[in-house]
Amino acid sequence: MLPFARVTIIGLGLIGSSLARAIRADMPTVRVTGYDADPAVRDTARRIDLCDDITDTAGASVTDADLVVLCVPVRAMGAAAAEIADDLPVDAIVSDVGSCKADVLAQLNAALPGRTIIPAHPVAGTENSGPEAGFATLFKGRWSIVTPPADADPIAVERVAELWRRVGADVEMMDPAHHDLVLAVTSHLPHLIAYTIVGTASDLENVTQSEVIKYSAGGFRDFTRIAASDPTMWRDVFLANKDAVLEMLQRFSEDLSALQRAIRWNDGDALFNLFTRTRAIRRSIIEQGQDDAKPDFGRSH
Ligand SMILES: NC(=O)c1ccc[n+]([C@@H]2O[C@H](COP(=O)([O-])OP(=O)(O)OC[C@H]3O[C@@H](n4cnc5c(N)ncnc54)[C@H](O)[C@@H]3O)[C@@H](O)[C@H]2O)c1
Numbered sequence: 262m263l264p265f266a267r268v269t270i271i272g273l274g275l276i277g278s279s280l281a282r283a284i285r286a287d288m289p290t291v292r293v294t295g296y297d298a299d300p301a302v303r304d305t306a307r308r309i310d311l312c313d314d315i316t317d318t319a320g321a322s323v324t325d326a327d328l329v330v331l332c333v334p335v336r337a338m339g340a341a342a343a344e345i346a347d348d349l350p351v352d353a354i355v356s357d358v359g360s361c362k363a364d365v366l367a368q369l370n371a372a373l374p375g376r377t378i379i380p381a382h383p384v385a386g387t388e389n390s391g392p393e394a395g396f397a398t399l400f401k402g403r404w405s406i407v408t409p410p411a412d413a414d415p416i417a418v419e420r421v422a423e424l425w426r427r428v429g430a431d432v433e434m435m436d437p438a439h440h441d442l443v444l445a446v447t448s449h450l451p452h453l454i455a456y457t458i459v460g461t462a463s464d465l466e467n468v469t470q471s472e473v474i475k476y477s478a479g480g481f482r483d484f485t486r487i488a489a490s491d492p493t494m495w496r497d498v499f500l501a502n503k504d505a506v507l508e509m510l511q512r513f514s515e516d517l518s519a520l521q522r523a524i525r526w527n528d529g530d531a532l533f534n535l536f537t538r539t540r541a542i543r544r545s546i547i548e549q550g551q552d553d554a555k556p557d558f559g560r561s562h
Pocket residue numbers: 271272273274275276277296297298299302332333334335337340341358359360361382383384385386387388389390391392491494498
């Protein structure tokens with residue numbers, strides 16, 4: 262049985278539009294309603310026929326929803342939730358796709374007291390944003406991490422998990438704080454490093470911009486893709502997951518200092534041993550047959 266009959270998606274950018282496309286492709290009988298605060302995004306969504314209905318207010322989009330998924334930047338979650346509070350049916354479930362979970366859960370609890378809130382995070386995306394960047398297969402073979410509050414209704418949790426399975430994701434359950442720590446190192450810190458290295462390269466006085474572009478065939482090119490990610494989204498992630506990111510950044514800085522010392526003192530063994538260890542990690546991921554873009558969060562099967 263389908264987990265939901267009427268799904269409302271608020272925020273029709275990369276993730277919201279991908280979810281709308283995926284639901285329509287994989288569960289064609291589900292009615293999908295959309296809303297975005299930006300009128301230009303609503304116009305585009307109508308032009309590309311993204312949803313069964315696009316409303317001009319947040320309230321109108323949820324009046325008959327049995328699931329509402331908030332797909333807005335993480336620090337906009339509370340405001341988006343507050344806008345639907347008066348029109349939300351009593352038995353509707355509210356979820357979200359935010360890249361960090363503890364702060365978002367606190368915002369949703371404050372805006373929607375007493376409501377059923379089951380957050381989730383599809384660990385899938387690209388550096389692009391907006392309604393035309395989305396695609397129906399984005400979540401296939403990727404993880405979606407569901408982070409229910411401790412007292413969540415197990416039936417509601419299972420319905421949200423089933424929605425993600427239906428669009429092709431593998432579902433993992435996680436405590437919100439633990440999620441934030443894991444994603445700080447697997448997703449947020451790599452983005453911070455990419456933003457830094459591309460910024461550093463562009464600030465150099467004795468290496469020209471054109472040289473940076475011309476010779477960026479290797480590793481640097483991958484960093485530029487990540488560093489092209491949406492500024493609003495990532496500003497919000499770093500501020501909303503501040504504690505976990507600062508903790509991981511501290512550890513990273515210490516490890517970087519150790520490498521700096523090894524280079525300064527010609528400690529080839531230290532460099533070789535680290536690079537051997539990291540190569541083994543990469544190879545064991547490949548041997549386990551895992552997609553390198555889909556980290557294993559302790560899954561045993
Ligand atoms: N981009 C990724 O790779 C990725 C992956 C997984 C999860 N996420 C999470 O998904 C969410 C959306 O990210 P995205 O990449 O789709 O961003 P996006 O910029 O493509 O889309 C966000 C949309 O939200 C709209 N919006 C902003 N505030 C709003 C409000 N108060 N009410 C209604 N609409 C509002 C914007 O107009 C925009 O169209 C974020 O929380 C992000 O952390 C992103």
